[in-house]
Amino acid sequence: MSNKAVGMKKWAFSDGYIPVQSTGHEPDFVSSDKLSVLNTTKEDATINITLYFTDGEPVGEFKIEVKAERVRKFRINDLIDPQAIPLGVAYAGVIESNVPVVVQFTKQNTAQSKLALMGTMAFPLD
Numbered sequence: 249m250s251n252k253a254v255g256m257k258k259w260a261f262s263d264g265y266i267p268v269q270s271t272g273h274e275p276d277f278v279s280s281d282k283l284s285v286l287n288t289t290k291e292d293a294t295i296n297i298t299l300y301f302t303d304g305e306p307v308g309e310f311k312i313e314v315k316a317e318r319v320r321k322f323r324i325n326d327l328i329d330p331q332a333i334p335l336g337v338a339y340a341g342v343i344e345s346n347v348p349v350v351v352q353f354t355k356q357n358t359a360q361s362k363l364a365l366m367g368t369m370a371f372p373l374d
Contacts, residue, residue, distance in 0.1 A: 255348040258373035264339040281324040286350040
């Protein structure tokens, strides 16, 4: 494998929203927003996430570690420090890393009995 790093150090996504109601079984089919972070470098990535809301001050920094040459997927629902993410509220986020990474944003909505799943690349800001 090449030693070349892929990705950027700064990313953004703008379509965060976790419904209050879910019809799926926990934990796999509860409505959630997820981030997948790919780190191809030889150095561990320290990821800082700041969330922005329609009404209210930004919240952050949430800190996530991604080991060197690994991928890590995590639910935004599970971020609780410095503050739990409120359900039923629109939000957006900025992701900053000490090394180049690739970020994908995925949304699973089970507020209705039909499962909706959507994935997209976060927007690179470098």
